Amino acid sequence: MNLSREILRSEEEIAQRVKQLGHQITADLEGREVAVLGVLKGSFVFVADLIRSIRLPLQVGFLEISHSEKSAFLTEILFYSSFRVEGTNLLIVEDILDTGITLAYLHEQLEARSPKSIRICTFLDKPDRRKVDIQPDYVGFAVPNKHVVGFGLDYQGRFRNLPYLTYVE
Numbered sequence: 001m002n003l004s005r006e007i008l009r010s011e012e013e014i015a016q017r018v019k020q021l022g023h024q025i026t027a028d029l030e031g032r033e034v035a036v037l038g039v040l041k042g043s044f045v046f047v048a049d050l051i052r053s054i055r056l057p058l059q060v061g062f063l064e065i066s067h068s069e070k071s072a073f074l075t076e077i078l079f080y081s082s083f084r085v086e087g088t089n090l091l092i093v094e095d096i097l098d099t100g101i102t103l104a105y106l107h108e109q110l111e112a113r114s115p116k117s118i119r120i121c122t123f124l125d126k127p128d129r130r131k132v133d134i135q136p137d138y139v140g141f142a143v144p145n146k147h148v149v150g151f152g153l154d155y156q157g158r159f160r161n162l163p164y165l166t167y168v169e
Contacts (some may be wrong), residue, residue: 001155002169011139011163014151017047017140021121024138025091028119033057035088035115039106040064042095045139045152045160046123050093059088065102085113095153096143097122098132101162107134124148124165141165 009017027035034054038047040062051060090110097103103120110118121138126145143165149155150162159168 003149003159004146004167004169006166007164008143008148008167010062014140014164015049019053021138021140022050022055025050025119025121026053027054028137029089029091032089033059034091035085035112036060036091036093037085038093039095042153043093044159045122046095047093049123055153063106065106085110085115088115090115090118092118092120094120094122094136096124096126096148097134097136097139098126098129100134103134104132104134111134123151124153125148 034056036047036054036058038044038060041064042166044062047060047062051058092103092106092110094103097120103122107118107120119137120134122136123140124143125136125141126143127138129145144167146167147155147165148165149159150165152160153165154160155168
């Protein structure tokens, strides 16, 4: 496992794009409170920066999802922050949208809790890998089909602290 020397997105590019997303979310949800739900572990850095750019009243929570090794379609919510979903304008924040299987499951589970609305914001998107029909409302960057690391994303628990995006070769 080698870390590529290629920088896919610089620290400055990331900061600028996160601010743009925050401003877009603010404009789209003007006058409403937002319930931001980050999907752990990879989204925590993105969530922290994103909420500072959203100029609306908001609450923040996190959840963690386990993936079964027996099937790509079995998932389980392991940890769920205690904040009310019912009647909220829910913003699910993901680090990377790949096949969409996990996010589709999560969307279905949260929709059953009767939020006013659900929007999806993903830091990175790999649309060519999608296996289910789910589209994010907000996308930071599209990335190639490589194992991207940095800005919260890891490889075997490493590289989350990189302030830029690169990939593992």
